[in-house]
Amino acid sequence: MVHGLVAVRFNGAWHRQDPRGNKPGVDARFCLDGERLAFVPDRASNELDYPVLYAAPHPVVLDTLTAARDRPHLWQTLPTAL
Template identity: 80%
Template sequence: MIVSLRSACMQLIQETPDLSAYLAADEAIDHHHALVRETAARLAEGVADSYEYARAAFEYVRDTIPHSQDSGDLRVTWRASDVLEQRTGICYAKAHALAALLRAEDIPTALCYQKLEVVHGLVAVRFNGAWHRQDPRGNKPGVDAQFSLDGERLAFTPDPASGESDSSRLHAAPHPAVLDVLKAARDRPQLWRTLPTEL
């Protein structure tokens, strides 16, 4: 099991001080779309509060939408509604879907990234005045990401000795380098050859 506990000295930095930016819809995080709204409403049924909803949304994206590399799916998705409809995506796409589901229920959500062999995408949610990173990538042998506001339980822990790192920046919208490669790829093999290694 891989568990990532963020260093106490790492401060997550908002790209903008305006929290409403982390609730906004855009072309990738299209939480105004009917399918996103319907999915959010279904997940919200019977939950006690925003925290329980956030956990349910995280587990829904993590567990019911396979990471396309793990499943062998060749399709490339990037818009949240398409991820939910086609039920496939890589880390960035799954992060867009989770961000849309959370923002649909007025939970401020940022996009964030790790520099591994290639750039890896995840989200951060804001609860109790603080940001908490979550990784809906999808579990597999050696990966056990969990929803947590009490110490990070991410899919991967960067290895600084190998040049890997966590980015402290909280993006209100997908990074253009990420969105550009997703939109340009005709299939996952092409996407794999063009994934950004830096932002």
């Protein structure tokens, strides 16, 4: 499954943020001093971190979000790679 981060431009620099937020055991609060990701990619499971900032959502992700009838349908059709 693909998970997206958001980037905020502040004081001339881009800062990636994890929109999953906080919950017990997860510290992903807004921070400008460094990334606070909810989960670190697990390389043993072939998880990747694309360190690229896109000006617009990736077309595959945007198409999937646009075509989803509802959340259950979205969960069934989320892309697993870009």
